[in-house]
Amino acid sequence: MKRIDIEHLLQKYSFRATEGRVALVEALSKCRAPETIEKITKLVSRFLDATNVYRALEAFEKVGIVRKIDFHDSKTYYELISDRHHHHHIVCARCGKIEDVHGCGSSLEKIALLESKSFSSVTSHSLEFFGLCRACTSRK
Numbered sequence: 297m298k299r300i301d302i303e304h305l306l307q308k309y310s311f312r313a314t315e316g317r318v319a320l321v322e323a324l325s326k327c328r329a330p331e332t333i334e335k336i337t338k339l340v341s342r343f344l345d346a347t348n349v350y351r352a353l354e355a356f357e358k359v360g361i362v363r364k365i366d367f368h369d370s371k372t373y374y375e376l377i378s379d380r381h382h383h384h385h386i387v388c389a390r391c392g393k394i395e396d397v398h399g400c401g402s403s404l405e406k407i408a409l410l411e412s413k414s415f416s417s418v419t420s421h422s423l424e425f426f427g428l429c430r431a432c433t434s435r436k
Contacts, residue, residue: 297325309359319343320352321361321376329394330365330373330385367394367424384422388429397425 297305302321303313311317323339324331331339337349344352353374356362365373367387384397 297322305361309356309361311355316340316343316348317352320349321356324362324374324376327375329396330363330367330375332371332373334371336374365422365424367426384424386425386427388432389426390428390432393429393431 302318306313319340337346362374363377
């Protein structure tokens with residue numbers, strides 16, 4: 297993302313476009329896969345410390361700039377969602393490689409609604425796949 301686009305994005309959600317916030321969104325926009333707070337902090341350490349990275353990510357998540365993802369490995373991952381289409385992930389259980397999975401559509405929400413009579417609507421969902429990538433499968 298260009299700096300001007302990042303500034304507009306932050307202003308759209310009533311955030312001041314500080315150097316730290318701009319650097320954080322810019323770093324996330326360059327990540328090809330969800331990243332851990334530790335990795336994100338290293339990417340923006342010149343502008344923000346770990347506490348401020350965490351606070352900014354939490355604030356960004358609340359308004360929909362980033363998405364928090366749980367890959368069940370005791371780490372929290374984040375990815376920028378403001379300029380990307382809805383998608384899920386497939387994760388290699390051995391090497392940790394992460395790839396996007398597209399094509400979910402709204403069918404999952406409809407299925408969830410049909411199967412659950414105690415909910416009137418589904419506002420979001422999370423679906424992650426785990427397996428072995430081709431490289432790890434061939435290494436056995």
